[in-house]
Amino acid sequence: xxxxxxxxxxxxxxxxxxxxxxxxxxxxxxxxxxxxxxxxxxxxxxxxxxxxxxxxxxxxxxxxxxxxxxxxxxxxxxxxxxxxxxxxxxxxxxxxxxxxxxxxxxxxxxxxxxxxxxxxxxxxxxxxxxxxxxxxxxxxxxxxxxxxxxxxxxxxxxxxxxxxxxxxxxxxxxxxxxxxxxxxxxxxxxxxxxxxxxxxxxxxxxxxxxxxxxxxxxxxxxxxxxxxxxxxxxxxxxxxxxxxxxxxxxxxxxxxxxxxxxxxxxxxxxxxxxxxxxxxxxxxxxxxxxxxxxxxxxxx
Amino acid sequence: xxxxxxxxxxxxxxxxxxxxxxxxxxxxxxxxxxxxxxxxxxxxxxxxxxxxxxxxxxxxxxxxxxxxxxxxxxxxxxxxxxxxxxxxxxxxxxxxxxxxxxxxxxxxxxxxxxxxxxxx
Numbered sequence: 039x040x041x042x043x044x045x046x047x048x049x050x051x052x053x054x055x056x057x058x059x060x061x062x063x064x065x066x067x068x069x070x071x072x073x074x075x076x077x078x079x080x081x082x083x084x085x086x087x088x089x090x091x092x093x094x095x096x097x098x099x100x101x102x103x104x105x106x107x108x109x110x111x112x113x114x115x116x117x118x119x120x121x122x123x124x125x126x127x128x129x130x131x132x133x134x135x136x137x138x139x140x141x142x143x144x145x146x147x148x149x150x151x152x153x154x155x156x157x158x159x160x161x162x163x164x165x166x167x168x169x170x171x172x173x174x175x176x177x178x179x180x181x182x183x184x185x186x187x188x189x190x191x192x193x194x195x196x197x198x199x200x201x202x203x204x205x206x207x208x209x210x211x212x213x214x215x216x217x218x219x220x221x222x223x224x225x226x227x228x229x230x231x232x233x234x235x236x237x238x239x240x241x242x243x244x245x246x247x248x249x250x251x252x253x254x255x256x257x258x259x260x261x262x263x264x265x266x267x268x269x270x271x272x273x274x275x276x277x278x279x280x281x282x283x284x285x286x287x288x289x290x291x292x293x294x295x296x297x298x299x300x301x302x303x304x305x306x307x308x309x310x311x312x313x314x315x316x317x318x319x320x321x322x323x324x325x326x327x328x329x330x331x332x333x334x335x336x337x338x
Numbered sequence: 339x340x341x342x343x344x345x346x347x348x349x350x351x352x353x354x355x356x357x358x359x360x361x362x363x364x365x366x367x368x369x370x371x372x373x374x375x376x377x378x379x380x381x382x383x384x385x386x387x388x389x390x391x392x393x394x395x396x397x398x399x400x401x402x403x404x405x406x407x408x409x410x411x412x413x414x415x416x417x418x419x420x421x422x423x424x425x426x427x428x429x430x431x432x433x434x435x436x437x438x439x440x441x442x443x444x445x446x447x448x449x450x451x452x453x454x455x456x457x458x
Contacts, residue, residue: 048379048404075384076382083364092451213380214377214380216383217376217377217380217383219378220383221373221377237360238339239346239379239380239381239382239385240380240381240382240396241382242382242384244387257347258382258385259345259347259385259388262342262345263342263343263344303343303344305342308427308431311432311435312431312435314435314439317343318342319340319341319342319343320342325372
């Protein structure tokens, strides 16, 4: 039962020259995104998240490799482009555009556009439709992107840092409507974000970029809790850590706090707790931070 | 709402189990759907579905095509039986460990248990 993946990246690379040096914004990335899932595209600023999305949506050309959207490259291919929606972090609109003009254009561009859903989102996000987009606050600009990204119901939708400037209430509106609409109209959604804890539970699968390379490509459930912090008497903590890879260590007198790349459960957890060791699984965000730092150390 | 020590789908399954155990979800009633659970907890629907499937595999829920998932007959007994088996590991082991650390003997512990007031 193989269906065409929503997105397939084959050794995708984007290099450019910077002061005579060749810099890789994206370095030999290969992965497959299945239809009907919500992906998290994570990584630090400059890791290559936006580059990946630009290449996948045919807004830029790769130096080598290719990006296939539902089995087809999107460059100048109308049927493929019609399945795509890319909500950019800083989308530019014509100078005299009001919010309603942008929504009208979106309604013409996207074949699955739901005008009622868009109107509801506009109300919930308190978006002034007759205001010029140039005059909008950062949060309101993000809200325009959210309305377009959700109401377009494109088969493959990319949101690049969709919540910049949005307050907590508006962000919850976004997550709630995203999940609600996704349940009724399953599609493939890629969320790039650095507020990892906030989006963690919404994601089914996590892609982590670091310096243009894909360093993690795994189900969110597997990543979460895959790093554990042990805290207690030094000897007992070291015993409990066994041969697991140590990601961080802090000492305070006879007490040690050790972060290891391992999941503690069952007998291992019981044994550690019997030794009065505190066992604290890391959140998805902490896990990502520890794994990213581990990569930095390995490079150094 | 969720703790990080165990996968979310596991905790979803546990919460539904809890409701079956205490009768909030009686046998024969419809269990929440994965989409309902996803919206309620703000989690990915696939995660919720994975949790429900654990309960189907365990014989606590069963699917009725096109209608949804229902609590199976005998589910409450099944859960009670399983929880009893887990009771020692879940509750007694940590109590014994802490007692040992504080120098409380088994006899003192037994006395404490006998003297403990029944909760209302």
